[in-house]
Amino acid sequence: MLYSYINGDPIVAVDVKSKDGSWYVVPAYLDSGAGYSVFTKDYAFAFGLNLKAGRKINLTVGNGEKIDAYVHKLSVKFASKEFIAEISFSPNLGVGTNILGMKSFFDNFHICFNNKKSQVEINSF
Numbered sequence: 001m002l003y004s005y006i007n008g009d010p011i012v013a014v015d016v017k018s019k020d021g022s023w024y025v026v027p028a029y030l031d032s033g034a035g036y037s038v039f040t041k042d043y044a045f046a047f048g049l050n051l052k053a054g055r056k057i058n059l060t061v062g063n064g065e066k067i068d069a070y071v072h073k074l075s076v077k078f079a080s081k082e083f084i085a086e087i088s089f090s091p092n093l094g095v096g097t098n099i100l101g102m103k104s105f106f107d108n109f110h111i112c113f114n115n116k117k118s119q120v121e122i123n124s125f
Contacts, residue, residue: 001079005118011097012120015077016087019048023077026098030111030120034101035059037087038069043098044089047074051089059090067092079109079122 003012010030015023026043038059044051054070061067069088076085085104093099105111112121 017075
């Protein structure tokens with residue numbers, strides 16, 4: 001599947017199922033340098049999660065600082081595939097967007113960036 005960048009960035013939509021069974025469309029930046037997907041804490045609350053009930057991890061962000069995040073397993077739909085993904089949520093995510101990282105996303109899909117055309121091609125294995 002071919003996706004166009006949003007505002008010049010590889011931002012795509014991922015559908016996430018909340019605890020009450022509702023689906024939310026979440027914009028997220030595809031980041032091949034991120035080990036984990038990390039969303040803002042506001043999404044944890046929107047999905048009906050107890051933020052700190054997730055498995056606590058420590059993430060290193062771009063400036064070298066470490067932030068706490070809490071990993072939860074959620075049903076997602078991405079690139080025409082539904083699966084359980086590990087998504088972490090952090091009260092200290094300082095960037096302006098959610099991030100899709102290696103765990104659960106890059107390890108389940110072939111993702112090819114074409115920056116010249118501002119497109120990304122995503123296919124499941």
